[in-house]
Amino acid sequence: MKARKILSFGMLLGASFAAGIVFLTPAKSPQILLTNATAAPLKTDPNQLSVFVKIENAGQPDTLLSASSPEAETSTLSERHGPLAVPAGGTASLAADGVFLQLSNLSGSLDDGRTLPISLTFAHAGTLTTRARIIAPQTKGDASNYGLFGIGDICQVSEGEPAPSIALEATKSETGWTVSVTSEDFEFTPNLVDGPHVPGTGHGHIYLNGLKLGRLYSADTAIGHLPPGQHEIRVTLSTNDHRAYVVGDVPVTASIRIHSD
Incomplete structure (x- = not known):
């Protein structure tokens, strides 16, 4: 790795x-x-x-x-x-x-x-x-190659290892929205969080118009009702030891736009 x-x-x-x-x-x-x-x-x-x-x-x-x-x-x-x-x-x-x-x-x-x-x-x-x-001063790195969601440690997938990819679907319900993550070569493993890296396993991070909503430990998550208008939901994948998955030079991420009435 x-x-x-x-x-x-x-x-x-x-x-x-x-x-x-x-x-x-x-x-x-x-x-x-x-x-x-x-x-x-x-x-x-x-x-x-x-x-x-x-x-x-x-x-x-x-x-x-x-x-x-x-x-x-x-x-x-x-x-x-x-x-x-x-x-x-x-x-x-x-x-x-x-x-x-x-x-x-x-x-x-x-x-x-x-x-x-x-x-x-x-x-x-x-x-x-x-x-x-x-708190103590920090160093801001050059995340220009990775955009808004590229800050922090990364895990670049090596040849022969699972290369995760994801897609999103969002459905409206009486209580808000349900976001579903379809993944390939990746498994959500909440039982392994904070443990050593196992290729093809980990968790996600979910963002709404860039504002972080939290971590994802399963393929489905619920979001409450939203203000009217267009919104972008984005999910990125991380390893068990909290590094962002990168395949080639591209973070493993997917987004979807929804309209809230």
């Missing part, structure tokens, strides 16, 4: 959980709860921060309109593929391997452990403010 690494902050969010970081008081509305907010300066540009936060939506479908910090001169949400919809009764995240908040030219120090205020504005829930804890 040939494996190579893109140095980046792609595994940062999961690493912060493993390190046992204590997060500050979450922000919430009757509908949405913001938790696990972290901010990582880049070694290559100490005046730039990347912010990650978990968004739990217990209510109706909503849309993230903007995100910012009063301590940043510039606040930008990274690349997306449509409205940043948060499904009803679901969870999404600003994450290193999806859409995240980029802050630049910040006031004050960026010392490890300090916190800074961030605000997220939603179409229905309004503006919620929480604080993101600054």
Whole structure:
């Protein structure tokens, strides 16, 4: 198995959980709860921060309109593929391997452990403010060959090994949407997660218009109702040890566009 690494902050969010970081008081509305907010300066540009936060939506479908910090001169949400919809009764995240908040030219120090205020504005829930804890600076690698979903370690499939491929189907139901993954030369193996790499096995990651919804451990998953309009659902495949499958120079990924009434 040939494996190579893109140095980046792609595994940062999961690493912060493993390190046992204590997060500050979450922000919430009757509908949405913001938790696990972290901010990582880049070694290559100490005046730039990347912010990650978990968004739990217990209510109706909503849309993230903007995100910012009063301590940043510039606040930008990274690349997306449509409205940043948060499904009803679901969870999404600003994450290193999806859409995240980029802050630049910040006031004050960026010392490890300090916190800074961030605000997220939603179409229905309004503006919620929480604080993101600054963690150690990270190095952002060149993921230009892999696009939005290429941040992090990769597992390049070697000749003679299973070369996974996937396709998606989405169907509407009374409770929202069901996304089904059809795969070749790949098996979902939730019992092997965090274990050693076994060719042709692993799990997936699912994104909605670039906003990360979470991991997939089976071929079918449910998504709650979405705001009206066009949406892109994308799934990528990862190994048991959390590296992105790459066949040739192309990540194993598939997308489908749906229309929500």
